[in-house]
Amino acid sequence: MAITIGIDLGGSNIKAALVNPAGNYIYPVIEKTESDQGYKFLMNQVNSIIRALTSLSPEPPTGVGIGVCGLMDKHNRRVVAATNLSMLKGKHIPKDLSELGKIPVLMDNDVNCMALGEGIAGSAKGKKHYVALTLGTGVGGAVVSGGSFISGHQGGGGEIGHVQIHHSGPVCGCGSNGCLESYIGKQAVHDYITRNYPRLKGYEISEINKMAEAGDDDAVEVFDYIAKMLAVALASVVNIFNPQLIVLGGGISNAGELIIEPLLAEIKKRAFQPYTRSLRIVTAKLGEWAGVIGAGVLAVEK
Secondary structure, three states, X not given: OOOEEEEXXXXXXXXXXXXXXXXXXXXXXXXXXXXXXXXXXHHHHHHHXXXXXXXXXXXXXXXXXXXXXXXXXXXXXXXXXXXXXXXXXXXXXXXXXXXXXXXXXXXXXXXXXXXXXHHHHOOOOOOOXXXXXXXXXXXXXXXXXXXXXXXXXXXXXXXXHHOXXXXXXXXXXXXXXXXXXXXXXXXXXXHHHHHHOHHHOOOOHHHHHHHHHOOOHHHHHHHHHHXXXXXXXXXXXXXXXXXXXXXXXOHHHHHOHHHHHHHHHHHHHHOOHHXXXXXXXXXXXXXXHHHHHHHHHHHHHO
């Protein structure tokens, strides 16, 4: 059975592991992303991880899959934009890593990799029509229809975090106004809490989650707000793509039913009723390793 290396290259951490086609992984690795050291250093850091996993593998890995937090030009194998890791813009990561390590490297958007992982071995296993989102520092999205990713002219698309939900809303990291991410990205949620619930200022979202579970009204209202903002964007996504399932990943998704229940209720108010009758919303089963598994499977499939 082919073994590959899956890598999730994020703005804060690099996660990697050996992966097989069934979505099983071994020897997981997490390292801090040393982005302040420059692109060359970062590529050497990733290559060191590849070498270490290769030495641990029971057979030579057949390839490397890497998920990157940014927009992809898949045809030219380069990063078009990366808001949270700007040094990657314009870089040909597969080419640069292949030259360092002499092993085939394939690249995709990190949320596409998360969606692929969840489809192979997670919450979307067996589903042909689903939407995946990561709710964390930013808001990432991927759309699977008929068992294939929806992608456009340059191989990109599915950027649900940059669906505009207000024509003159807050400035987003992408440079536009009123994107979903400018309302429920990590910094945006922090700013919302500071303005509206100052006594919760300074708490991490995981701590506010625990407070909400314990019945704190302000904490519950924070998740209601996030759900309603998310529903404004997702109602349009549901109307356009008619998914069976929406899979939520990232830190905010750990709130589970605290966000799923109001989110589904709000989507049902806004989207076509025939499309929402059987719609389910679930959290990512594979957690933080979904992107690594998906990246590894990406390399197997290619």
